[in-house]
Amino acid sequence: MLASISSASVLGATGRPVTVEVHVGTGLPSYQIIGLPDEACRESRDRVRAAVLSSGLAWPTDKRVTVNLAPSGERKTGAGLDVAIAVGVLAAFEQLPSDAAQRYGYVGELGLDGSLRPVPGVAPMVGVLCGREIVVPVASQVEARVVATAAVHPVSRLREIADVLIEGAPWPESALPELAYTEQSSADLADVHGQPIARLALEVAAAGGHHLLFVGPPGAGKTMLASRLVGILPNLERQQALEVTMIHSAAGLTLPPGGLVRRPPFRAPHHTSSVVALVGGGAATLRPGEASIAHGGVLFLDELGEFAPSVLDGLRQPLEDGVIRVARANIRATLPARFLLIGATNPCPCGEAAPGACACGATAKAKYVRRFSGPLLDRFDLRVPVHMPGVDALVAGDRGEPTALVARRVAAARRRSLDRAGVLNGALAPDDLDRHAPIDHDARALLRAEIERGRLTGRGYHRIRRVARTIADLRGEPPDVIGAEIVEEALQFRVRLRSPVPGRVA
């Protein structure tokens, strides 16, 4: 009269094991679910009952049915426990052999007709049930297989589960479904005409993991450039790919045909996005936000100045630690969020950057720059002006370097920095700079002069040295000691947004 079935729910981007305990006993006929179910979970009462009856199985109508979702102190969300509850009730009602039923883990939502439907977060749920054979909806099998350590049994109807458990029939074979997913045809860098500086900036950002800010008028191609950055990033490594897959699964995104997310993601949330949309949280599942979904890839914030200040502030922790800790009254989750941040902004509200063409008042301009300046602006190693390409560059037939070629250089440079310091150059600690990115006498004098002129702050000094290291690594034969000409090049990637002495020339 008692059954205990394994299932899981998801919190943030990790699975939480849930034991579905079902007791069917005598008493006033009733059917209750306890153990902090949320609305969707509570509604499974009716779904499960209908699905069981539609599958030609018996429902204990004259019994007292109690379903407990353990651990009972944690909030359970979503419909992913439907199948486990159904199997539990049937096992407790002795419609199914209890021992056989308890061998498996079950994840999935039930339709009233007894069909199994996919739910978001199958990958982390399966990950937490490792060691057990798992029954999942057919549509979720790819996701499940990526992380499963034991067999995965995709089924399409509740009846099929009953047949296997009662009659010992083999699990139904299921061909991998045709997924309506095409590999993001990542746009090619060769389509970018002109823009040599911005192209180099993309390459440096990709090779060194430097956050990048594009400053330029509307229509100059900031978005076009940013969307081409993922193309030159190398594939994710196995461990990171798994993390990213978990997050994407938890966020309910479509996974690529192989199940594993191998390419770095590119996320471009709109500037009206809320803090929760970007950082995560919100529902009781603490769904991953865009910053976590971009883990391992690129987070592109177009119109940086238009984002709410609270949203930009929310990005400071992930930029610092690579994780987001979301906490609510009684739950908390840690979501990985190590991304390459690409910002794009107009130089001022009117967007006319050329000297003498701007129509903005001084205060409006200062206010605009202030919106994204300060701590966030400090995180951008590269601040690159993007200009309207000249007519000649636009109509000229010669295409730029293709993505494949640049990607090869980027991969080589990344390998060099990882071999040398174990981290990408963008993450070099200031103390390690002299060991891993030494500069020669001329370069030091140059930087010293820049600091004395007030063009460079202490923090900027370290940034320039990191960027210089990456530029050097991108060379065919990277020098160990960085010379003045490379530092000079790195200095060009720190465009000034404001005149240090406003107005005075005389």
Place this chain on the structure above:
Amino acid sequence: MRRVAAGQQVLDAQAAAKMASAPEGAPPDPQRTGALAALASLDGLGHRRLRAVLAHHAPDEALGVIAGTHHAHQLVARLFPVESVAGWRRQLEACPPDLWSERCQAGRITALTAGDASFPASLRADQFPPAVLFVIGTLGGLARRRVAIVGTRNATLHGRQFAARLGRDLAAENVTIVSGLARGIDAEAHHGALTIADAAVIGVVGNGLDRPYPRQNAQLWAQVSEHGALLSEWPPGTAPDAFRFPLRNRILAALSEVVVVVESRETGGSLITAVEAAERGITVMAVPGDVRARGARGTNALIGDGAIPVTNVDDVLTALSIDTRRQRATTFDPRPLPRGVDADVLERVRRLPCTLDEVVTEFQLPITAAAMTMARLERSGWVYELGGWFEAVDPSLESS
């Protein structure tokens, strides 16, 4: 409108009327200044009406008319409709002339009317002179030759340097520099002029003299009032509302013999100054610029309309009929001369501001080489970078 026209007729009859003038050479009377400020502050009184009233009444009499203690002159009686007088009376009760007087004294502000001897002659002859002119400083500069230098607030570095240079060179020739004290060209012209020891400057502003605007020019305000005069037709405390600047421009134009527009957009406020000047038969000159540059569209259009082009100070001096044949101090430029490709790039930047992208594509340079070139030019002071744009820099005024 009818009433304003009537005011104009009355004004034409002012020759026969009693002039509300202060005795010549007398120290400014704070009582009178306060009364004028109080009158100028009345909402809806308007310049024309105030001018007509002041042509027939002394300031304190005019206040008396409003307070009901003095009979209005029959020619101006119509200008005090009952419904307006009630409002003005309330305003004067809220802020009586004594308060205005204190306020003006605190700001060392004096007030002039057309009847005063020191009222600028060119304004007295103007078709639309200010009724009251508030002044800080001395108007001695009006005795010299006078050139207005005006232009856009969003100026290029080149435009600002040109304005500063022109201001300085004209001031060195004993020419008074008139300008509007706005950001950009206006401020630079005065900054340039003030590098000359005995320069005379006049600033005409569109708000109250006790409220420096824009704030960043507060120091310049102080310098101008010290070396010359700050003028405004608005009483102290007046806010810099947008509609006051075009009105300010007519005074600016009327005070000058030549108006030079250094940089202006196609719809710039300095074009209003040029139009005001042209209507008064004052010579309008403009600095030509590259046809692609937005800051040159207004000035190029002016030249198309017949303004005289200005390429250096001699052009302006010629327009003033000042002899330009003289020994000029040779300027010494301490900056090291760029060589090779650096010189070519500098030549390009001088033509039009450009970006690093353009340097790379136009000169077919590797990015490193282009970055080195721009860094060398910037470090030696030949170019200046802001927002990714490089502009050529003229030798600094101090070093020449």
